[in-house]
Amino acid sequence: MKKFDTIMGKEIGDGFMQYFDVVLLYIFDRFKGERSLSAVYHLLTGKKSSQTIQDGKLFNIGQFFGVLKKLKRAKLDHHVFSLQQDGLIKPNEHEGYIITSSGREIVTSFLDSNPLPEYLAGWQYHQISDVYWQRLSLFIQSLSYSIHDNMSFYPISKDETIQNWVKKHFPGTKEKRLLVAEKLFQEMETILKKIPDRDACLFVMRLSGRERTGLTISQLADMQKISYEETSIRFQSVIHAFLKLVRDHSSQFPILTSMIEGVGGELPLTLSTKQTYKLIESGMTMEQIADFRRLKRSTIEDHVVEIAINVPDFSIDAFVDPQAQEEIRLASKEINSQRLKLIKNYVKDQYTYFEIRLTLCKEGI
Amino acid sequence: MPLTDLLFKHFGYREFRFGQEQIIMDVLNKRDVFAMLPTGAGKSLCYQLPYYTGISPILIVSPLVSLMEDQVQQLKARGEKRVIALNGFLDYEKRIDILKNLSYYSFIFVSPEILQNKFVFQSLKKINIELMVVDEAHCISQWGHDFRTDYLKLGEIREAFGDPPILALTATATEDVRRDILHQLNMRNPAIHVHSVDRPNIAIKLEKHSSLETKVQAVKKYALELKGPGIIYFSSRSWADKLAKALSDEGGESAAYHAGMEQEDRLLIQQQFLNDELTIICSTNAFGMGINKSNIRFVIHFHPPSTIESYLQEIGRAGRDQLPSIAIHLYTEEDEFLPLSFIDSELPKEQEVEEVLRDFSGRVGTAYSSFQLEREGDRFGFTETAWRYLLHQLEGLGIVQNKQIQSFEVEVSFKKIQSATEQHRKAKLLKWFRFKSWLEEKQCRRKGLLERFGESNHQVDICCDYCGLDLQRYKGSKSQLQPTTQHGVDWGSELRRLLTVSKEDHGEKSTG
Ligand SMILES: Nc1ncnc2c1ncn2[C@@H]1O[C@H](COP(=O)(O)OP(=O)(O)OP(=O)(O)O)[C@@H](O)[C@H]1O
Ligand SMILES: [Mg+2]
Ligand SMILES: [Zn+2]
Numbered sequence: 001m002k003k004f005d006t007i008m009g010k011e012i013g014d015g016f017m018q019y020f021d022v023v024l025l026y027i028f029d030r031f032k033g034e035r036s037l038s039a040v041y042h043l044l045t046g047k048k049s050s051q052t053i054q055d056g057k058l059f060n061i062g063q064f065f066g067v068l069k070k071l072k073r074a075k076l077d078h079h080v081f082s083l084q085q086d087g088l089i090k091p092n093e094h095e096g097y098i099i100t101s102s103g104r105e106i107v108t109s110f111l112d113s114n115p116l117p118e119y120l121a122g123w124q125y126h127q128i129s130d131v132y133w134q135r136l137s138l139f140i141q142s143l144s145y146s147i148h149d150n151m152s153f154y155p156i157s158k159d160e161t162i163q164n165w166v167k168k169h170f171p172g173t174k175e176k177r178l179l180v181a182e183k184l185f186q187e188m189e190t191i192l193k194k195i196p197d198r199d200a201c202l203f204v205m206r207l208s209g210r211e212r213t214g215l216t217i218s219q220l221a222d223m224q225k226i227s228y229e230e231t232s233i234r235f236q237s238v239i240h241a242f243l244k245l246v247r248d249h250s251s252q253f254p255i256l257t258s259m260i261e262g263v264g265g266e267l268p269l270t271l272s273t274k275q276t277y278k279l280i281e282s283g284m285t286m287e288q289i290a291d292f293r294r295l296k297r298s299t300i301e302d303h304v305v306e307i308a309i310n311v312p313d314f315s316i317d318a319f320v321d322p323q324a325q326e327e328i329r330l331a332s333k334e335i336n337s338q339r340l341k342l343i344k345n346y347v348k349d350q351y352t353y354f355e356i357r358l359t360l361c362k363e364g365i
Numbered sequence: 366m367p368l369t370d371l372l373f374k375h376f377g378y379r380e381f382r383f384g385q386e387q388i389i390m391d392v393l394n395k396r397d398v399f400a401m402l403p404t405g406a407g408k409s410l411c412y413q414l415p416y417y418t419g420i421s422p423i424l425i426v427s428p429l430v431s432l433m434e435d436q437v438q439q440l441k442a443r444g445e446k447r448v449i450a451l452n453g454f455l456d457y458e459k460r461i462d463i464l465k466n467l468s469y470y471s472f473i474f475v476s477p478e479i480l481q482n483k484f485v486f487q488s489l490k491k492i493n494i495e496l497m498v499v500d501e502a503h504c505i506s507q508w509g510h511d512f513r514t515d516y517l518k519l520g521e522i523r524e525a526f527g528d529p530p531i532l533a534l535t536a537t538a539t540e541d542v543r544r545d546i547l548h549q550l551n552m553r554n555p556a557i558h559v560h561s562v563d564r565p566n567i568a569i570k571l572e573k574h575s576s577l578e579t580k581v582q583a584v585k586k587y588a589l590e591l592k593g594p595g596i597i598y599f600s601s602r603s604w605a606d607k608l609a610k611a612l613s614d615e616g617g618e619s620a621a622y623h624a625g626m627e628q629e630d631r632l633l634i635q636q637q638f639l640n641d642e643l644t645i646i647c648s649t650n651a652f653g654m655g656i657n658k659s660n661i662r663f664v665i666h667f668h669p670p671s672t673i674e675s676y677l678q679e680i681g682r683a684g685r686d687q688l689p690s691i692a693i694h695l696y697t698e699e700d701e702f703l704p705l706s707f708i709d710s711e712l713p714k715e716q717e718v719e720e721v722l723r724d725f726s727g728r729v730g731t732a733y734s735s736f737q738l739e740r741e742g743d744r745f746g747f748t749e750t751a752w753r754y755l756l757h758q759l760e761g762l763g764i765v766q767n768k769q770i771q772s773f774e775v776e777v778s779f780k781k782i783q784s785a786t787e788q789h790r791k792a793k794l795l796k797w798f799r800f801k802s803w804l805e806e807k808q809c810r811r812k813g814l815l816e817r818f819g820e821s822n823h824q825v826d827i828c829c830d831y832c833g834l835d836l837q838r839y840k841g842s843k844s845q846l847q848p849t850t851q852h853g854v855d856w857g858s859e860l861r862r863l864l865t866v867s868k869e870d871h872g873e874k875s876t877g
Binding site: 069070140143144147148152154155156158160161178181182184185188189192197200201203204205207208209210211212213214215216217218219222 | 434438442459613620621625626627629630632633634636637639640642856857859860861862863864865866
């Protein structure tokens, strides 16, 4: 059975620096060793827990939220291992890693010539980007076939709600279809011109239409000779660019704007947190909510933090005295750390972890 | 209207294929029907055509979500709107919505697991199902190769639905499995149509290699030389990935397909393949049962399947247009270990069983929904099949009743489950040995396969490597694929091509 492994060869892409490694270094740098490797994993795979969401905000790395949903833990471990071997990161006592000076050099010089995609915003759009992409790509596929008088094709999205949405919004006559296609082309061209050509290319080649089925992430990666992870991140950054530009200039992009309808309104909260939020709004205290929902107090605390992060006009004054907030912020600045324990020591245990966490996350916004 | 007129009107076919008409007649006479027709023979038509005589709604129990969705898409592509698939992947709100309007639908596809859901069950009960189809019915049998515990409950469920006639369909059921199906579904005085499992248009070749290296060389050679499209089967995702890449590097249009990929990418690969934009798929067994592409010319096994039935299912993807195709099985001595570890991965391990029992014994009284219960195995790191198996045992021993944990004796239950598992393992091993022994036989390959299904006659023109085979027949010219559009040169013009009608398009149209 040994031969089996040798012939399989090693995982693709060891030996040289990959995009994925740079992303990892970047995140380690931001985490400053204050979070474990699991936190990195949860961030990249988009685990919707209060902790992950909070980390994204606190350390300003929310753009990476869920950009590699299918990442294998083993693959992450493998990369981290080689980064450590190469002396670019060092483990610390919190099961986290600290970037070394040579590690930081690499990140800086890499990003100089190859900046992170401008529009990447994983957390901000994680709830709508997928639906948006599916609507857009199915709409284009249908349009592409229909304007060429061919309606027999396998829809690129099997999701009934997506199919129904497209059906409902599909122009009824051939003339209208041609018109919409032309306009859609212009709208998309305008947006795609604002981002790097190669990213625009990834996006267009992933679309399906008459005479060509879209390419998979792996195929796109081969096409541009970049890694799977880089392709995946770049591709998503284009969807994020669409969402950002379309929202900021909706009158300029009527068709693309119509595709956001009905998906953007929801607050990006986990389900359980939504229920807690409703109860808070109805005037219940945290104790009452914990009691009512039969949840631990700490769980409710997580919910409140999540709400504070995601609901811009949510005031935390009811949970942390404004004076206390001030002191906590000051402490964090003075010792230059986001580590709760250090801050708690610094303020001589006057405040609870919850109060400190809540204050810091509001600060990050 | 005569049946052949309906066939032409709704399907565009001039005549029935072998066996179809008799099966349909029995269905129309409201009899319970068991039908075994080879892969690609057109079993779906046997439940679709009755709809056009007025039988509706039709419930189709189908084991794989992907299969279900393909069937739905095919029906929809023919313009049938009242089609729906209910499975665990539908989100809650959508499910409720669909269930409220269930009477709207004429073809309702369900997974056996979803039938365990109370609301699904209640809603289906209300709508007067007129025909209950069990597709890939071999899954019902303990002795079948894809045993699914929830298939066992279908007998009861049909009674609850007011006893509609049953149509059980399969391509690959041995004698004992067939008996088991009739029994488990409580079929009454069934009309039985058993046809040969043979696919005469598929030539069979076995090829033994002394090392993995030469096997790798061989698979590359065949993949590049044979006329496509083709599928190559592997036992693991990493092998599928690796070979797909190797073939692409050498100029073959190939891609991997397996469950480790994003769903969207899987769909894209499937469609590229269906649209002939891709010649070769390197796949795990995730790409199999039910896949219906008419012009697949070769199927190569780089790794062995674990049973003879899966082998037939997999080679059965080839030649569905009835044109000559070939199945090549490459193997080495070492391959023997692969199915063994596969079998183990499908069964719970000793300490896993113990862990679950301890956990459950501390939580007597806990109640689950069927959806939660299906996913509970994740907590213990089970594979999907292993968890399904254990759950079945737990229910059998009364440890889980009505989705609620009952009090039980840990030690005793543990021993019982262990011995049942051991037996199950042995049965699976036997199945594997049955396949393996076929590889070693010195006789016509087809004869060997058919014997295992209790069949004897096997007169076909181009049969197998034992009877003599000219591979030249199956080779293709290099340029069989139309050169794909130049990938990624200029996104602007590509986007324009998708969204505008050019002058040439108009030209095309006026001439064609
Ligand atoms: N009478 C017919 N004439 C021509 N083509 C037919 C006829 N009946 C069915 N077909 C076609 O044969 C193909 C295979 O049919 P189908 O998918 O039902 O096979 P199957 O028996 O279910 O095979 P499997 O066991 O592999 O699932 C389909 O493309 C179908 O349209
Ligand atoms: Mg079938
Ligand atoms: Zn023969």
